[in-house]
Amino acid sequence: MNLSKVSSDKLLPVLFILPSIVAIGIFVYGFISWTGYVSFSNWNTLTPDLSFAGLKNYLFLFNDYRFQSGMRNTLFFTLFFIIGVLGLGFFLATFIDSNIKGESFFRNIFLFPMALSFVVTGVVWQWLLNPSTGVNLLLASLGFESVPRWYIDTTILFSFPLGQIQFGIPIALLSVVIAAVWQMTGFSLAMYLAGLRAIPEEVKEAARVDGATEFQIYRKVIFPILMPITVSIIIIMGHISLKIFDLIYAMTGSGSNFVTDVPGVYMFETTFRGNFFGHGAAIAMIMLLLVAVVIVPYLIVSRKGDS
């Protein structure tokens, strides 16, 4: 009697998580290992060839013009995207938090883009920023002589040769950043708004009584309290931008001279157009590592915080 009670108490939770453990084990970790295995193989035609190739696929990629361009673009895209989402999200949250009229109206307006998929955003902004139509017609009618070339501009700012490519900030990428920021700012806005609302008025009052200026209140009181939220936003936006595929694929493609290419698009095209399954798997593993570099420290820190 006693024995069966203990075992059923322990059995129940195990039974609950067993299906998901099995499913995740096979469909996530099993397939990650398989991809890792393929990335070290010679499988670069339609005929599967799983013979060991060592680092051949990885070496090919690190010397490859397109892959280097993709890494450069991912770096700058991630950087500007996160800065944009944090900055604009915080600004709008402060704006909405300041007891303006029609607060819920504005909140909904800024949140709505999040309801769209990246593909829709991509298509819409592709039209808006099309250099021969879109906002350029507006600019031209306002009297601007030279209009921006948006996502077809092949200029790379502050560039210097590095490896095969010119390293610098591709102007075309900024158009994609605008679209991505437009879509995801609602998320950081909501997070920051919740954070701001959670700060007790007494804390700010106390700072004011101590003679702090508004600027000091932000720097010394509000920012530190919002820090965990900021880190969460960076982590979540970071892993979205490192893996970005759909927005780029729908909006610009890999772009002239690969100015808007990212590893995700390269992975898809090289695997299924070029049949370079080994290269594709290697790109997938590199992307996984990149995301792991962002996520794992966060997981470790947040686990420590829990215990």
Place this chain on the structure above:
Amino acid sequence: MKIKKFTLLTILSIILALFMVACGSDEEETTGDDQNGNGDSNGQEEAAGDNGEATAEEGSLEIFSWWTGAGEEAGLLALIDLFEEKHPNIEVVNAAVAGGAGTNAQAVLASRMQGNDPPGTFQIHGGAALNTGWVAAGRMEPITDLYDSEGWHDKFPQDLIDMVTSDEEIYSVPVNIHRSNVLFYNVEIFEEHGLEAPTTFDEFYEVADALQAAGVTPLALGDRESWTALHLFETILLGSLGADGYNALWTRDLDFDSPEVVEAIEHFHKFLTYVNDDHAARNWQDAAQMVAQGNAAMNIMGDWAAGYFATDLELEPNVDFGFVPTPNTTGKFMVVTDNFGLPKDVENPEIVKDFLRVLGSVEGQDVFNPLKGSIPARVDADVSKYNAYGQQTIEDFREAVLTPSLAHNSAAPAGFVSQADQAVNIFVASGNVDQLVQALQTAAEQNIQ
């Protein structure tokens, strides 16, 4: 305690039930197969059990393609109607995958073929895509016997049959022909400036210079998807090297760093100085539209653009838009041909062969092609069913030298095409001839045997 035991039992039984549903669905379908298959044929039953899809012997045929655009989908549906009329017991499943100029479909196809779940038959371009792809991978059944029994050997041009032949065996049925080396032009613009359609490189430069001087964009290009730039490049390669030189590239008898190819690349470079400024923001339809609307004078594209002009934009061939072979390619015909073959391990090869018979018949080809805007691959099809553009092309097709298209995967293995595509994409922006030559040469060494 009692409650707990009860909960535990309930949960256990739910989990069990779920597992049974998950595992059972396969079994049920398989037994369904057996029942349907009974009495019809016993030979295929073993195979049918394997995949468990609802494709019983007399049941259904799955046709896999990337034909989802207006004209091509209409053509495919007309073919399916024709097939169902002849074989009323067979249900046809149209498994078309849209998008990415076929790349999305190829992704789905690759995973299905490698997972041993091939569709009944699938669309593939004749030439290298077929021969160095699924045929080389050992995943296709030869259908030479079908050509024998249907007497098709002299019904298709020999050059075309050669494109779908590997080691003396034929592997697919060509359903249509597109010509990829066509220069379309706006008749009104040409008349207004007193120009003749160019047929050589020199004439092209003359015409283009005159147009540029008059403030008209000479050549429309839309390389948002970079294959269009590769497409332009292949027509210049053919024009500059001739058919023999062009074909020698794919057998590695001519190197990409030879002076002839460098000369062709310099022509390509010069062509690119005549294109519209915003080419990277346009796709091929946008570029064709520039010619239709008179914003550009010429466009080099495959003759699916003729279908786009005639069907979508309702323009009259020879009245609104004119067409000639691209410079220096008169008498040469760059072929893009859609084919269907018989994959290994399909459940019911006889049904697939029935479908291939319909595809290869005069009736099938004449039902499909006028709607798709292509011409029949058979030499004995009914010319009167095609418009002015189609009739002219059918005539050219019978006399011209056929060469396989590079940009559409017929000339070289997919690996080479995708690397050439990238190299050309870089070249369009950089104009660095040496870099392109080197990239092409390396890609050829690595990918063409």
